[in-house]
Amino acid sequence: MTVDRSIAPAFQIPDQIDFPKPLQRTLKNGVHLYFIPTPEIGAVKLEILADSPAMLGKQEKKLLAYFTLHMLMEGTQSKSSAFLDDFFDTYATEVEVLSTFEHQGLSLLTTKKHFHTVLPVFRELLTEATFPEKELAKRKSQKALSLSIMKEKTGHRASQLFRQELFGDQHTYGQIADEQDIAKIKRADLVRFYEKQLWTNVEIFLTGNLQDEDLEWIDRILGDLPVKEKKEMPNHFSNSNHMRIVEDRENALQSSIRIGCHLLPKSHPDYFGFWVFNVFLGGYFGSRLIKNIREDKGHTYGIYSSIGSLKTSDYWVVMADVIKENREEVIDEIYKEISKLQDELISEEELETVRNYLVGNLLSNFSSAFELISRFKSVHQAGLDLDFYKKQLEYIKTFEAAQIQEIGRKYLSKTQMVEVIVG
Structure with missing residues (x-):
């Protein structure tokens, strides 16, 4: 039978969709890990996420979480930033900052072949970052320039003002940072936040062609991560009359x-x-x-x-x-x-x-x-x-x-x- 390719096949809506539920494991430190195996894919992606200060009912200096997360690749106790950059490039690995209103953390994307090599180094970023003063000054200068440029963009400014009016200027979600807020950030602030608060209510999301022995190994690497558990304080917002x-x-x-x-x-x-x-x-x-x-x-x-x-x-x-x-x-x-x-x-x-x-x-x-x-x-x-x-x-x-x-x-x-x- 010859198929008439000039006629598009009829569109059919599936009766249902079935999703493979992630496998859940609990690491030795109580952190929940959610894993979806991918036998057909040679890449591994791991995301480690924690609650933001706003979810914990805490008020911090503006941009504190931003600078803390973006400084993690600026060196650890045993490795310089140059070494880290070269190391992850060599093993075709990407490390990215994750940040939303409610969560913050890091993601690791690498190959299955190199996963066992790069995860221990990635682990160092979570507990051994050093936050060098020189690199912090450079980051602050870059951020100040970025804020100055973005302030001139009408779309960026409109989004800032929208959030401020929607959530209130006293709430983290509605606050607008400026150059003065950048100047207030000190290295000691980053160290305190990193050691006392950053890894709170942690969860890990994982995909890759990994076996049970790989998950046991992940537990050995990340299962001793010093995490904190604190009760969330979810934010409740309501509409009211607003002025233009x-x-x-x-x-x-x-x-x-x-x-x-x-x-x-x-x-x-x-x-x-x-x-x-x-x-x-x-x-x-x-x-x-x-x-x-x-x-x-x-x-x-x-x-x-x-x-x-x-x-x-x-x-x-x-x-x-x-x-x-x-x-x-x-x-x-x-x-x-x-x-x-x-x-x-x-x-x-x-x-x-x-x-x-x-x-x-x-x-x-x-x-x-x-x-x-x-x-x-x-x-x-x-x-x-x-x-x-x-x-x-x-x-x-x-x-x-x-x-x-x-x-x-x-x-x-x-x-x-x-x-x-x-x-």
Whole structure:
């Protein structure tokens, strides 16, 4: 039988998706390790993550965690920064800083062949960093220059002001660092944070072609890591009436816009509904905002809406850089598109287009073991498991226009929006 390749195969939504659950081990020091074996891949990725000061209810100097983490590669008690750079390059290994609002740590990406060689050296970064004064001064100078440059970028500044208004300027998430904050950082601060607080409530996420004996060896290397356990103090935020924040720049050709609010957590029954509402509005390249403000009016190259992830409550934001003269019209059109989704039922054609997009996008997020462990980590840190994605697929298959309309009405009110314009 000859296949007619001029006809695309019919799109089929899978009945269900089954994920291999990570294997969980507990190291000698009580640290939980989550492992997904990848027999077909010759790479190994290990991430070690701890709670940020904000998750522990602690107030620290601004940028303290940033400098501590970025100084770990500047030398250990037995190895110089030059040696470390050359060593990891020689063994085709990448070491990267991991940092979010709620977690911080390091990742190691290497080959299975070299894993046993590089992990002991990686281990030294976790407990034997020396934070040389000369390198710290250089890092501070570089960061000050970076802040000065980024301050001139309207998009960066708009995001800063949005976070500050959304979370409050007294909260870590809303604080804006400047050159004075950099000057306040001392080597003693880094040493104290490194020794007393950095490795608190640690978890390890691992993928690779590894066997039981490899996991036992990891326990020998990392099982004596001196970690701390402290009760988390998750942050709870709520919406209130906000004033618009405008920072005009006479010479700017465009304005950066941020509009958003606090949202419900991933564990909430309405989460999937709002997630779908967001996709219709501005969550993919065929969204309402793209078609209206980019394609029809030509006011911007890109505009999108997204959901930021936090443990107790996510947040939602629309982001765009637009021609300065059209910024008020763009903001009006954003609210018009929100209102349309709240007041008018979505057509069957658009409904099915987005449904098919969501299925394809969801499945593409699990095309490799590295992505699987990343998705697991995302829901695990929110107190959930991989069943979250099974429920997400089921919602995608069954949601109706009226559900999306109702959820949009329920959670998006103009009076609760943070509005920021810079430029």
